Amino acid sequence: MKKLVSVTLLAFLCTIAFAHEGMEHVVGTVDSVSGNSISVKTTAGENKQVAVDNSTKISRGGVAASLSDVQVGDRIVIHAKSHDGTLHAAEIELGKAKPGKAAK
Amino acid sequence: MSRTLKFWAVVLCLVAVGAVVLLKRAGSGTHEAPGAVETALARRLRSWAMPSDARRRPNPMQSSPELQQEAAHHFADHCASCHGNDGSGNTAMGRRLYPRAPDMRQEATQQLTDGELYFIIHNGVRFTGMPGWGESEPDEDSWKLVLFVRHLPSITADELHDMEKFNPRSPAEIEEEKAEQDFLNGGDAPSAAHHH
Numbered sequence: 001m002k003k004l005v006s007v008t009l010l011a012f013l014c015t016i017a018f019a020h021e022g023m024e025h026v027v028g029t030v031d032s033v034s035g036n037s038i039s040v041k042t043t044a045g046e047n048k049q050v051a052v053d054n055s056t057k058i059s060r061g062g063v064a065a066s067l068s069d070v071q072v073g074d075r076i077v078i079h080a081k082s083h084d085g086t087l088h089a090a091e092i093e094l095g096k097a098k099p100g101k102a103a104k
Numbered sequence: 105m106s107r108t109l110k111f112w113a114v115v116l117c118l119v120a121v122g123a124v125v126l127l128k129r130a131g132s133g134t135h136e137a138p139g140a141v142e143t144a145l146a147r148r149l150r151s152w153a154m155p156s157d158a159r160r161r162p163n164p165m166q167s168s169p170e171l172q173q174e175a176a177h178h179f180a181d182h183c184a185s186c187h188g189n190d191g192s193g194n195t196a197m198g199r200r201l202y203p204r205a206p207d208m209r210q211e212a213t214q215q216l217t218d219g220e221l222y223f224i225i226h227n228g229v230r231f232t233g234m235p236g237w238g239e240s241e242p243d244e245d246s247w248k249l250v251l252f253v254r255h256l257p258s259i260t261a262d263e264l265h266d267m268e269k270f271n272p273r274s275p276a277e278i279e280e281e282k283a284e285q286d287f288l289n290g291g292d293a294p295s296a297a298h299h300h
Contacts, residue, residue, distance in 0.1 A: 075290075
């Protein structure tokens with residue numbers, strides 16, 4: 001019981017301390033892909049550039065993918081960390097929906 | 105009273121006065137990390153207070169990929185909030201504890217015996233943020249965590265990625281994750297982007 005209380009208390013207190021600490025979530029559609037950078041039109045209407053490197057995990061529908069699989073129009077969710085004014089993608093998830101279906 | 109006894113009585117008084125002066129000046133806040141002397145003294149005290157037979161206990165568990173994965177998931181769920189999945193202690197909680205959550209990949213932790221690591225996990229450490237997790241003996245979970253602590257210096261990016269699924273999440277984060285998945289599956293856009 002004591003363990004349960006401790007775990008619950010820690011879980012309650014520590015919502016800001018997890019692996020995704022400091023991550024920005026970029027959600028939108030792929031506007032362009034250039035070199036190691038993805039331009040995203042966010043659902044809020046902003047344009048964001050996100051850098052991709054070898055440590056970036058890319059997946060589509062839970063299956064591992066690569067930067068070459070990223071298509072213009074893809075729905076995309078990027079968990080990125082800001083460093084030196086640049087967003088660096090730690091994790092990229094691509095939508096199952098076909099490119100071209102506009103995000104609402 | 106012998107001269108030696110007087111000498112140590114004076115030293116003890118000076119140390120006590122110094123401690124009071126330092127405490128009054130710094131308060132009981134945690135913004136500043138403990139100094140090198142305080143850290144060394146605290147570690148020495150922790151070591152001194154540990155029963156010697158506990159220090160010598162061997163780990164009854166044998167490392168295997170399955171056991172390491174189980175321990176990693178356990179660590180991600182119970183320990184990573186303060187220690188980080190990678191054991192660096194570089195988390196919002198770990199950076200603010202007094203003393204700071206240690207970087208367990210470093211020598212100060214790795215040089216501890218298996219028995220010492222087990223004792224700390226099982227019993228906790230007073231006057232720190234480390235709780236005692238063990239409830240009864242035998243405590244196989246804590247011995248498995250000892251093996252995982254040994255593995256931390258060589259943990260891979262894939263292992264860290266796998267652990268993220270087991271980190272505790274707030275209801276708001278779960279909701280956000282669901283909204284993002286809905287969006288990826290063709291649903292409406294999430295209401296707003298978030299930072300964590």
